[in-house]
Amino acid sequence: MKKWNLVIDVAQCFNCNACAMACHDEYFGNEFPGYAAEMPRLGHRWIDIRQRETGRCPAVEVSYLPVTCNHCDDAPCVKAARDGAVVKRADGIVIIVPEKAKGQRRLVDACPYGAVWWNEEKQLPQAWPFDAHLLDRGWTRTRGSQVCPTRAMRTLHVEDEEMQRIVRDERLQVLHPEYGTRPRVYYKNLDRWSKVFVAGSVAGVLGGITECIEAARVVLEKDGRALAEARTDPYGDFKFGGLEERSGAYRVRIADERFAAKTVDVALGGSAYLGTIMLEPRPAPAGTST
Amino acid sequence: MRLGQTETYGTVEDLLKEAEMVVFWSADPECTSGSYSAFEGTARRQWLRDLGIEIVHIDPYYNHTAALLGGKWFAPKPGTDTAMALAIAYVWITEGLYDKRFVAERSVGFEPWRDYVLGREDGVPKTPEWQEPETGIPAKDVRALARQWGSKKTYLGAGGWGNGHGGACRSATGIQWARALACLLAMQGMGRPGVNYGHLQWGTPVDLHFYFPGYADGGMSGDLEGTGMPISLYQRMPQLPTFNPSTQKVPRLRIPEAILEGRTEGYPWNGKTIEGQFQKFSYPAPGHSPIRMFYKYGGASIGTMSETNRYVRAYRSENLEFVVNQSIWFEGEAKFADVLLPACTQFERWDISEFGGTGGYALHGQTQMNHRIVLMQHKCIEPLGESKSDWQIFLELSHRLGLGAYYSEGMTELDWVKRLFDASDLPKHIAWKDFLKKGYFVVPAPAEHARDPVALRWFYEGRKKDVPEPHPLPGDYGRQFLEGLQTQSGKFEFECSSLKRFDPRRSGAPADREVSAFLGRHADQGTLRTLPAAAHLAALALQLPHALRRQAERGERHCRAPGVRERLLLLGRPDQRAGRGRARHRGARPRQTLQRPRRGGLRRAPDRAAPARGGARLRVLRGL
Ligand code: SF4
Ligand code: SF4
Numbered sequence: 069m070k071k072w073n074l075v076i077d078v079a080q081c082f083n084c085n086a087c088a089m090a091c092h093d094e095y096f097g098n099e100f101p102g103y104a105a106e107m108p109r110l111g112h113r114w115i116d117i118r119q120r121e122t123g124r125c126p127a128v129e130v131s132y133l134p135v136t137c138n139h140c141d142d143a144p145c146v147k148a149a150r151d152g153a154v155v156k157r158a159d160g161i162v163i164i165v166p167e168k169a170k171g172q173r174r175l176v177d178a179c180p181y182g183a184v185w186w187n188e189e190k191q192l193p194q195a196w197p198f199d200a201h202l203l204d205r206g207w208t209r210t211r212g213s214q215v216c217p218t219r220a221m222r223t224l225h226v227e228d229e230e231m232q233r234i235v236r237d238e239r240l241q242v243l244h245p246e247y248g249t250r251p252r253v254y255y256k257n258l259d260r261w262s263k264v265f266v267a268g269s270v271a272g273v274l275g276g277i278t279e280c281i282e283a284a285r286v287v288l289e290k291d292g293r294a295l296a297e298a299r300t301d302p303y304g305d306f307k308f309g310g311l312e313e314r315s316g317a318y319r320v321r322i323a324d325e326r327f328a329a330k331t332v333d334v335a336l337g338g339s340a341y342l343g344t345i346m347l348e349p350r351p352a353p354a355g356t357s358t
Numbered sequence: 359m360r361l362g363q364t365e366t367y368g369t370v371e372d373l374l375k376e377a378e379m380v381v382f383w384s385a386d387p388e389c390t391s392g393s394y395s396a397f398e399g400t401a402r403r404q405w406l407r408d409l410g411i412e413i414v415h416i417d418p419y420y421n422h423t424a425a426l427l428g429g430k431w432f433a434p435k436p437g438t439d440t441a442m443a444l445a446i447a448y449v450w451i452t453e454g455l456y457d458k459r460f461v462a463e464r465s466v467g468f469e470p471w472r473d474y475v476l477g478r479e480d481g482v483p484k485t486p487e488w489q490e491p492e493t494g495i496p497a498k499d500v501r502a503l504a505r506q507w508g509s510k511k512t513y514l515g516a517g518g519w520g521n522g523h524g525g526a527c528r529s530a531t532g533i534q535w536a537r538a539l540a541c542l543l544a545m546q547g548m549g550r551p552g553v554n555y556g557h558l559q560w561g562t563p564v565d566l567h568f569y570f571p572g573y574a575d576g577g578m579s580g581d582l583e584g585t586g587m588p589i590s591l592y593q594r595m596p597q598l599p600t601f602n603p604s605t606q607k608v609p610r611l612r613i614p615e616a617i618l619e620g621r622t623e624g625y626p627w628n629g630k631t632i633e634g635q636f637q638k639f640s641y642p643a644p645g646h647s648p649i650r651m652f653y654k655y656g657g658a659s660i661g662t663m664s665e666t667n668r669y670v671r672a673y674r675s676e677n678l679e680f681v682v683n684q685s686i687w688f689e690g691e692a693k694f695a696d697v698l699l700p701a702c703t704q705f706e707r708w709d710i711s712e713f714g715g716t717g718g719y720a721l722h723g724q725t726q727m728n729h730r731i732v733l734m735q736h737k738c739i740e741p742l743g744e745s746k747s748d749w750q751i752f753l754e755l756s757h758r759l760g761l762g763a764y765y766s767e768g769m770t771e772l773d774w775v776k777r778l779f780d781a782s783d784l785p786k787h788i789a790w791k792d793f794l795k796k797g798y799f800v801v802p803a804p805a806e807h808a809r810d811p812v813a814l815r816w817f818y819e820g821r822k823k824d825v826p827e828p829h830p831l832p833g834d835y836g837r838q839f840l841e842g843l844q845t846q847s848g849k850f851e852f853e854c855s856s857l858k859r860f861d862p863r864r865s866g867a868p869a870d871r872e873v874s875a876f877l878g879r880h881a882d883q884g885t886l887r888t889l890p891a892a893a894h895l896a897a898l899a900l901q902l903p904h905a906l907r908r909q910a911e912r913g914e915r916h917c918r919a920p921g922v923r924e925r926l927l928l929l930g931r932p933d934q935r936a937g938r939g940r941a942r943h944r945g946a947r948p949r950q951t952l953q954r955p956r957r958g959g960l961r962r963a964p965d966r967a968a969p970a971r972g973g974a975r976l977r978v979l980r981g982l
Contacts, residue, residue, distance in 0.1 A: 080404075082388055082426035084397060125433055130425035217397030218404060218426075271498055280502040303430055303502045344496065 455508025515557025572717015586718025
């Protein structure tokens, strides 16, 4: 049967918070028996836009990660619940049943993603219920994907096999697969959130003036092995992305026929901007000096 | 009228088809697109990446647009962008990277501009090396940018709208930035395919021949003087006209001085003509009473104006005997009132409007939309508490003044909505009852062949103006109707004739005095550096109204040391700006905003508000 999935493209999310607002609009001041009790006015972010900055001026990347209940197929919250307070529906959606979950603070601790919020006033654990009350009435998209200006958030209603094909084709990932919870919320371009880069600006003196060096050949090496190669752009800039945080020593080799080859070593913590790398003139060939 | 902003017709299509590069200069449309069009432009800007159009951002902050679209980021120190622009012009002039035909045929005053940039006039060539200590941008990078820009068809997105609204022009020295950028685009031949103003925020191919009045077209006000009504709406919806008989007017920025000091003057913005910018106002106007009462209606001044402790002092002044505040919310400024008139929200009254319809102020704001949408705003509930609709409040006041019937013309709020509906082109497409029921109408897109021509193409090609806007007004053309720009020469003016007439003395012009604050730190030392000749170097047809107004209004205040310092504080001293070079995001606002309260009483002011006005009591007018 067809089941619900959410796909979020990290490269397209720009922190507009329209999805979070729509969620707030839907659940604050409204209750949907069997689906969700009212959300408090302040304090809960059932769709939570997290933010990461990496690099330094002028090589900076900012990425945003909307985090919500993953509607896990193997959900720890379902196991931790008493009295059937958390239901896994046949269409994949996980519902914390408001009528049954009162007082079960354990659900907040059970969720490894921090997606369950504690409602102090109602003594109720709450999470985003995938707008199931709307989907059950014929909606085809969640409110978040309806309002997302860049279509970073898509609602997919497909068979599990079809979903797995989409996961392969679009190289989707889930948050913390190592938890083994099998989330139904997938992320595209998750590298933008989790990986780091090495960047730099190449310059040299031409005709007595310091210029950006375009089209210099730059090779990134690790343990003597070339990982990637790039050409500098018109500003002399290069950038190698998709690297693991704290992945140790790298070597950057820069070659341009007008200058002597240059090597820069970097130990990668977070993203590294190597600054302006000045190329030196080639040493005069042997025999030409007098 | 569009004075200060450029026409934008057809630029979305032209940019996507022709341009190879877009420069976002002080432009963050994903965060501050400007006016009433939500995220409509966001979807279009995604195509820049799809098409591989090169993107450059120039902004002290790594803003949201940069974070989303990527591209090359330049982070000049705040307020120094003009130096960077001059250095770009320097590279273009010395390397021949500009549109010489356009400059020769369509502009005047290029020689003094060129001589100024090359330093022939003041001995200071505005080289990339010259700008480096000012902006913090390496000379090599500016050279590389200038070469890219000069050799690629490039759109210049200036400010949040992309056509010169907002952004760096709203700073102490913004006028110089605005003028320098206009000169840059002229050097590249503005109106050439792929070369124009914009960053896809304005200029969609919607049907602009469908009429629906804009937000400043006067509505039901009958105001033929202060709105766009005489140009567009009155003919379709005749109504009892109203006039304000007082010729005494004080621009909002100057209200505190008028109240506290009893006199003030300056140069308010004039949206109709270029020369109108030089029209001085002074208060008190001859024979008029001083201000004794203040009726506050609309957005809070304390939230939007500069040096807002001035407003706090004015509200508390004994010179001001009576304050009324008509607001939806009990915001900070409302607390300064003697009488509060609570207005209801739009959910508690009837109205009709168009998404992005800024007509009467900025024509054809609907070109920010992917589809024009006219909305029926239903009254969902009765007004809460003691609140009333603004219309009802004014009606009740009119009754007490014996003017009720003239004000309402015997109609209800819903009648007025229907009357506006009838005045628009809606009845040609949809019946009133259907519109009421449906709640909105999407204006059909024009056929491809019927789309509007591209902005400024007519000027680039030396034809008559062919875009659908009614300005300049017919009498403002220098030669033939529809020929040339609004400037006195009808051409693009690198050296601005009207500004030169206004004040030919280099040191005297308001623009010139602003220049001393141009680079914050120099102003601190009281030295005048850079750009002296820029006082009359400009492209007036493309000047930015807010920049000009602010520049003029701040001109005289500039002489006062405290004013300068306070302004520097607002801008943030470059050397103190810990946030510089770091990302700007909604979660953490840029640093200088956070610093403001520490210095002044901005945050504390509301606490002091209530007791401050002597015996004044805050009460809600009952029984209106
Ligand atoms: S994300 Fe947390 S709350 Fe949601 S299903 Fe998984 S474990 Fe349960
Ligand atoms: S609406 Fe879309 S772009 Fe905006 S925060 Fe949510 S996911 Fe991101």
